[in-house]
Structure formats: structure tokens, C-alpha cells
Amino acid sequence: MALSKLPNFELVGSTIVIPKNQEDNSFLEGLTRLEKEQLILHTGIKFRRVAPESDKIENYFQLGISQLLEQLNWEPSQIDVLICVTQSLQTPIPSFSCQIHGLMNFPLGTLCYDINSGCSGFVYGIHTVMSIMNSLSKANAKAILCCGDFSSQLIDKNDKSTLPIFSDAVSISGIEKKNTGMISHFNLETDGSGRNAIFLQDKTMKLNGIDVFNYSLKLVPNHLRELFKRAEIEFPEKEVVVFHQANKLINDSLIKRLNLDSNKVPSTLYQFGNTASASIPLSLGIYANKNSVTRAILCGFGVGFSLASALVYLSSDYKFCIIEK
Amino acid sequence: MQNSQKVSFSGFQALIASELMVLEANKISAQTQFRLLPNWSSLNALLLISKVNEIYGVFISSADLASLTTLEDLYELIAKNLDGVK
Numbered sequence: 001m002a003l004s005k006l007p008n009f010e011l012v013g014s015t016i017v018i019p020k021n022q023e024d025n026s027f028l029e030g031l032t033r034l035e036k037e038q039l040i041l042h043t044g045i046k047f048r049r050v051a052p053e054s055d056k057i058e059n060y061f062q063l064g065i066s067q068l069l070e071q072l073n074w075e076p077s078q079i080d081v082l083i084c085v086t087q088s089l090q091t092p093i094p095s096f097s098c099q100i101h102g103l104m105n106f107p108l109g110t111l112c113y114d115i116n117s118g119c120s121g122f123v124y125g126i127h128t129v130m131s132i133m134n135s136l137s138k139a140n141a142k143a144i145l146c147c148g149d150f151s152s153q154l155i156d157k158n159d160k161s162t163l164p165i166f167s168d169a170v171s172i173s174g175i176e177k178k179n180t181g182m183i184s185h186f187n188l189e190t191d192g193s194g195r196n197a198i199f200l201q202d203k204t205m206k207l208n209g210i211d212v213f214n215y216s217l218k219l220v221p222n223h224l225r226e227l228f229k230r231a232e233i234e235f236p237e238k239e240v241v242v243f244h245q246a247n248k249l250i251n252d253s254l255i256k257r258l259n260l261d262s263n264k265v266p267s268t269l270y271q272f273g274n275t276a277s278a279s280i281p282l283s284l285g286i287y288a289n290k291n292s293v294t295r296a297i298l299c300g301f302g303v304g305f306s307l308a309s310a311l312v313y314l315s316s317d318y319k320f321c322i323i324e325k
Numbered sequence: 326m327q328n329s330q331k332v333s334f335s336g337f338q339a340l341i342a343s344e345l346m347v348l349e350a351n352k353i354s355a356q357t358q359f360r361l362l363p364n365w366s367s368l369n370a371l372l373l374i375s376k377v378n379e380i381y382g383v384f385i386s387s388a389d390l391a392s393l394t395t396l397e398d399l400y401e402l403i404a405k406n407l408d409g410v411k
Contacts, residue, residue: 039368161367209371210387217378249375256379 003230004186006130011312013072013319014173014281017064018272019051020324025164039164044248044269048167050152055325057088057170058096061146062103063325064172071319072174074142076104081132081143082112085121085277087303088149100146118198119244119302121277122147123310126175126298127186133177141177146170147277154205162207165247167273171281176315182295185231185311189223191215194305215305216250221257223307224299231311236297239311240287241265244300245272245279285320293318332381332407337400340380344373355397381407 024047025040040046051060061084069076084096092099097112106112111132117124125145133141148170155163197211228236241260243251248269255262266287268279275282280298287293294316299309334355341353345364359365374385383406385399393399 035366035368042368042372208387209367210374210385210390213371213375214378214384214386218384249371253375253379 002188003226004127004131004188005183005230006127006134006186007183008177008179008181009130009133009184009313010176010178010180010182010315011126011318012174012176012315013068014171014285015064015068015071015320016169016171016278016282016285016322017060017067017325018049018169018322019055021050021052023048023050028160028164030158030160042247042249043165044251044267045164045167045273046270048152048164048273049169051150051168053153055150057086057148057150058099058103060148060170060325061096061100061172063323064170065100065104065144065146067321067323068144068172068174071321074174077107078142079106079110079144080136080138080141081129082106082110083115083125083129083143083145085115085117085125085145085147086149087116087118087276096146117306118149118276118304119246119279120300120304120306120308122171122173122280123186123298123300123308124188124306125277126173126184126310126312127188127308129175130184133175136177139177139179143175145173145175147173147281149276149278151205151274151276154200154203156204159204161209162205165207165274166205167275169272169275169278169282171278173281178315180313182313184313185227187223187227187230187307187309189219189307191219191305191307197305198303212246212302213250213253216246216301217253217257219305219307220254220299220301223301224258224297224309227297227309227311233297233311236260236264239264239295239297240284240291240293241297241299242280242284242287244302245269245274245283246302247274282322285322288314288318289320332400332403334400337403338396340376341373341396344376345369353396355395355400357396358394359396359399360394377403383407
């Protein structure tokens, strides 16, 4: 396992941008009423957001960053690090982070690059951002982490096992170096033998539900236990545990396997589906708007097969909102 | 493994009947080809694999499942994994 710890960072806020267009799994074509009821019951997913084909993901990131900067009272000139985590159809040239840097008029001194990652991408992204900021000489560095995909554009509309799961969303999060003395902990792992559980073929995403289930249940419990050990959390009674929103069957099985209190494990599946690397900031933000959260356990797992968990700190004035485009 | 209890065929038969919503459990036997059962679907296959994992602590991969035909095949694979033979 790759265990890591980084001092003096806080998540200061997140903005989620989702398409206005919502689809309902109750109205899926080609399935009987019973099949649709079973699907919604076991995946936990009723509604999905689907971006119109003409929409560009970079415009969603741009809108979310503007909103976040306003919420945090940050100026574009203050941004030291911009990292984008996406798995769009093909790597754009130039990278998304350079495109967004241009759209936002960020300063010359902003470090930019993209990370190709999905379900575990938010946690990998936080680790990357914090590691970079830790190496910067600036005391109060500020970073923006963009995560998310238009998964609907990668799905064969006739694939009745993959179509009902994925939903489009992007998240934009602010991370700041602050002299709090608090230490964030990470566990970052990979099992490439699971690379065929979710993959792209002929520009279409293929998902093998049984293998994703097996890899998740085989790997995530011990992966998280290692993080708890490292962060000296005997059992997460106080902390919220935010899982990647895979599907209800997997997430409920993990809760059971780890004996977690399901009230402290938020789910946003019913309303928003599986939003890839945006699912953790989305679920954390909705929870943090209703509950006081000083620190949170995050756990992303999936495409790769990639695993990343973290104990991170939220600022006392953590800001969160969802906007529709 | 979460549960090391031995798997009896009648217990396994009852599990299949409930997971695949076979109303008359006595209609399925060791020789039943599970893919021909009326409610067999990718979702029900996943539910079955998750239930097998929950009850017996055994992981059945999609490749394993693809190589099997009858309920007896599946039952034997579970029993073999429980014994740690594999």
C-alpha cells in the first residue's frame, strides 16, 4: 500500500455543476416494469443527469470555478494550482487544465495538468494537489481541483446494464494550505488485474458488474482498515465516511462488511446516480450542508482497478452548492 | 472468509429459487441450466453472485460464471472454494 500523510491543508468548498436535463430509470425503454423496479431497488438509482450532446464539459468546469471563486471570495490571480481529473472520450490537446486556465484568465504562475482517473479520481486529485502545494514555498497556497465526466457520451444507449447507472456532473473544489497543524492521511492503491472490469472499447464504456462488485468487496474493506490504522482511527464513529457512489448493492455490502453506521455514510445514488469522480465531493457537500463536519473519510474505488482513501479536514466555513446548467 | 458454513445443495437450491424468483423451488434441479431460468438477467446474475458472497464468503468471477452451465456446476465451484481447493 502507498500510505501518505500531508500536514496543514483544508478543503474550503466545492461546487457541483449538473445538466438541467434529468432522466428517470422508471421510463427506460426495453425493460419490463418489474425489471425497472428491480433495477432501481438494487442499484439505488432512479434519476440521472444527461448533458445535451452539444454541451462541452469545459464550460461546466468554467461555470463551477466562477461560482466557487465567488463563494470563497478568491481572485483568479490567487490560484497556484489547477488540476483536472477527467476521462473524456480522448485526451484533448491542449489539456483540459490549460483550456480552463485560458477560459478563466488564471495567472502565469498557475501550475496546471490533467489526471486520467474516474471513480477514485477525487481522492487521487486531492493527494496530488496537496503534495504539490506541500512542495511550494508559498505559505497560503490555493488550489482548484476539477473532477467529473459526461459519462452519458461514452455509453451505448442500448446497453441496459450500463446506461441506468451513470450520470453527468462535474465538481470544482477549493483546497488551501493553512497552518492548522492537522494532518491529512491517504492510502492509494491499484490492482491492474481488474483493468477489464470497466474499460473503453470503440469509444464506448463497458462495465462488468460482477467483476466490479468482486473487486470492490475483495479490496475496499482492507484498504480502508489500513487507512484507519494509519490515521489512528479505531473505528469511525464520529467521522462521516463518503464512498464513491458505485451502486447501492456494492455500497450497502461495503457498509455491512465494515460494520459502518449507515447514517454516517451518505448516499446520493437515488437522485444523482454514479457521477464518476464527482460523486464524492457531491455526497460530502450535501452531507456537510446538513451536518457539522470537521474531518471526513473519503473512499474512491473503481475503474483501474484503482483505490484511494483519505482522512481530510474541512474548513469551519466550508461552502457547498449545486448549480444546474 | 466471513462464513465458513458448508453449503448444502438444498440450501443452495433455496437461495437460487429466492434470488431468481422461481416460484416453485422444486422445479429447479442440479441439472437446471441457470441461464434458461425465466428471470435470468445480468442484474439477477449480479444479485446472485453478491448473495453467494454474503452467505458463503466465496467470490465468483464473471469468467468463472461464463464457464458454467448448470446449477450443479455453480454449486460445485462454491463448495470447492469453501474447501480452499480451487
